[in-house]
Amino acid sequence: MSNAITLSSLTASPVAPSVAQPLETQLDRIRADFPILSTSVHGKPLVYLDNGASSQRPTAVIDALSDYARHTHANVHRGVHYLSQKATDAFEGARETVRQFLNAKSCKEIVFVRGTTEAINLVAQSYGRPRLQPGDEIIVSHLEHHANIVPWQMLAQQTGAQVKVAPINEQGELQMDALAALFTQRTRILALTHVSNALGSVFPIRECITLAHQHGVPVLIDGAQAVPHTAVDVQALDCDFYVFSGHKLFGPSGIGVLYGRESLLQAMPPWQGGGDMILSVSFTGTTYNELPYRFEAGTPNIEGAVGLAAAISYVNAIGLDRIGAWESQLLSYATEKLSQIDGLRIIGTAKHKASLVSFVVDGVHAHDLGTILDQDGIAIRTGHHCAMPVMEFFGLSATARASFAFYNTKAEIDALVSSVSGAAALFR
Amino acid sequence: MDLKELYRDVILDHNKKPRNFGALAPPARHATGHNPLCGDRLEVYVQLQDDRIEDLRFEGAGCAISVASASLMTEAVKGKTLAQAQQLFEAIHHLLTDQAAPTPEFLGKLAALSGVREFPARVKCASLCWHTLNSALAAPAPIAVSTE
Numbered sequence: 001m002s003n004a005i006t007l008s009s010l011t012a013s014p015v016a017p018s019v020a021q022p023l024e025t026q027l028d029r030i031r032a033d034f035p036i037l038s039t040s041v042h043g044k045p046l047v048y049l050d051n052g053a054s055s056q057r058p059t060a061v062i063d064a065l066s067d068y069a070r071h072t073h074a075n076v077h078r079g080v081h082y083l084s085q086k087a088t089d090a091f092e093g094a095r096e097t098v099r100q101f102l103n104a105k106s107c108k109e110i111v112f113v114r115g116t117t118e119a120i121n122l123v124a125q126s127y128g129r130p131r132l133q134p135g136d137e138i139i140v141s142h143l144e145h146h147a148n149i150v151p152w153q154m155l156a157q158q159t160g161a162q163v164k165v166a167p168i169n170e171q172g173e174l175q176m177d178a179l180a181a182l183f184t185q186r187t188r189i190l191a192l193t194h195v196s197n198a199l200g201s202v203f204p205i206r207e208c209i210t211l212a213h214q215h216g217v218p219v220l221i222d223g224a225q226a227v228p229h230t231a232v233d234v235q236a237l238d239c240d241f242y243v244f245s246g247h248k249l250f251g252p253s254g255i256g257v258l259y260g261r262e263s264l265l266q267a268m269p270p271w272q273g274g275g276d277m278i279l280s281v282s283f284t285g286t287t288y289n290e291l292p293y294r295f296e297a298g299t300p301n302i303e304g305a306v307g308l309a310a311a312i313s314y315v316n317a318i319g320l321d322r323i324g325a326w327e328s329q330l331l332s333y334a335t336e337k338l339s340q341i342d343g344l345r346i347i348g349t350a351k352h353k354a355s356l357v358s359f360v361v362d363g364v365h366a367h368d369l370g371t372i373l374d375q376d377g378i379a380i381r382t383g384h385h386c387a388m389p390v391m392e393f394f395g396l397s398a399t400a401r402a403s404f405a406f407y408n409t410k411a412e413i414d415a416l417v418s419s420v421s422g423a424a425a426l427f428r
Numbered sequence: 429m430d431l432k433e434l435y436r437d438v439i440l441d442h443n444k445k446p447r448n449f450g451a452l453a454p455p456a457r458h459a460t461g462h463n464p465l466c467g468d469r470l471e472v473y474v475q476l477q478d479d480r481i482e483d484l485r486f487e488g489a490g491c492a493i494s495v496a497s498a499s500l501m502t503e504a505v506k507g508k509t510l511a512q513a514q515q516l517f518e519a520i521h522h523l524l525t526d527q528a529a530p531t532p533e534f535l536g537k538l539a540a541l542s543g544v545r546e547f548p549a550r551v552k553c554a555s556l557c558w559h560t561l562n563s564a565l566a567a568p569a570p571i572a573v574s575t576e
């Protein structure tokens with residue numbers, strides 16, 4: 001049984017199918033690429049299962065950041081001198097790497113931002129705010145991260161529009177019929193997560209986009225939890241906006257990506273004003289720069305982009321197809337082993353899931369579980385996962401969440417299971 | 429660090445069987461405390477008689493540390509004067525945050541919370557109820573609503 005993302009059902013992979021060995025045969029070597037994975041916590045080997053919150057970085061990324069600082073740094077797009085050109089080339093090269101990663105048509109469609117959160121706020125304010133009228137409607141799902149709820153609520157408050165919520169079922173799957181029924185003449189945007197950070201559910205985003213387009217509604221996809229696990233092709237998806245963060249993709253924090261369809265970005269006013277986003281400034285008026293620079297006011301996170309590109313190259317070299325295959329094994333294994341623990345209930349049992357397990361244990365609050373596991377060197381996330389409406393749906397205040405990356409092993413899942421069993425025993 | 433230092437028997441017991449659990453009707457004062465980290469919510473109700481805390485209850489779901497701390501707090505504070513409660517609050521604050529602080533006798537069973545200071549991420553769980561009690565004490569006394 002495979003609960004993992006079926007790559008082919010979602011997107012056409014831009015990564016050539018790998019003929020290489022299954023990933024698990026090279027796990028030792030892959031793990032050696034991540035220095036932090038061989039460290040200890042409280043005297044125990046680190047078992048890092050909080051990849052959904054932020055993933056670890058391979059040496060390739062660490063070195064790219066350090067090389068950039070040692071040999072390349074200057075401001076971008078500003079100087080005629082050697083280093084400024086070199087830094088600009090590195091920054092724009094990173095943009096091209098991201099373009100290929102998403103299979104976007106043009107680098108004009110790739111805007112560097114701080115992360116998923118900033119990208120969504122940018123779209124809400126620059127795309128939404130000038131367009132939305134009182135009575136207009138924004139649709140989100142019940143399974144969104146707060147980052148894909150609050151910016152829309154703020155927009156609704158500013159414009160008099162209204163946020164409607166597409167329901168989920170007990171398994172944590174999007175209810176497609178109910179979503180379809182939400183569209184009206186007043187629907188102006190659909191904002192959906194690709195993969196839920198709280199439950200791991202994979203949404204059928206291609207169908208959702210087709211549905212929205214039938215109503216003439218553009219779609220923003222929050223890909224923060226999807227890009228580390230699955231190939232994304234924004235053209236095959238016919239997506240309007242796709243956003244993600246570098247730090248969940250084995251890259252640095254403080255860098256993220258907004259993909260926007262060129263025709264939409266072209267019609268959007270700048271979000272922030274400053275240097276780099278202008279062509280000319282005078283006190284009688286200012287001419288905005290072309291895409292994507294119009295949306296990149298001020299000196300950008302240059303090394304962040306360079307580090308993100310290194311992370312993408314690393315992921316490509318391993319291959320998202322192999323990553324998906326291994327993670328689906330990890331998910332099945334973890335699901336099976338955790339289910340055997342007395343009083344443990346898995347929250348989120350969607351048919352299509354990314355490699356993440358959210359769970360609760362009778363009599364043990366998630367917070368206590370987090371502390372106990374930490375003493376065993378195991379890092380998981382506990383709490384509401386910035387998705388309080390999801391917790392409310394399941395009548396919970398918190399869950400424990402183990403989220404896997406391709407460098408995780410079955411032995412680490414065994415350690416998790418043993419530590420959770422120990423915690424359950426302590427509280428009984 | 430020893431987990432048994434954190435999850436002492438007293439803590440496990442008060443978590444399993446919280447004392448003074450429930451609500452008090454107005455004119456008891458009431459405040460809600462939130463732990464934004466885990467989404468937990470705590471309701472504290474306090475009934476004053478002049479400057480004495482005559483009755484005290486709490487409600488809510490939370491981790492073992494927050495439930496046990498609230499339960500221990502209600503036992504410790506019930507019947508105390510406001511000045512005594514304030515003294516306990518300050519002593520608890522030291523106990524939770526100051527590694528070197530000696531544990532004063534008058535803390536009694538509350539001393540079981542001393543293990544928490546080894547776990548900085550959990551200090552808020554233990555102190556939430558005390559801050560909520562303070563808010564409740566600062567709140568105006570509600571008018572009792574009669575439903576006869």
Ligand SMILES: Cc1ncc(COP(=O)(O)O)c(C=O)c1O
Binds near residue numbers: 117224
């Ligand atoms: C689904 C989802 N959306 C948005 C975010 C926010 O990402 P960031 O904090 O990197 O902006 C996260 C990360 O926690 C997430 O999991």
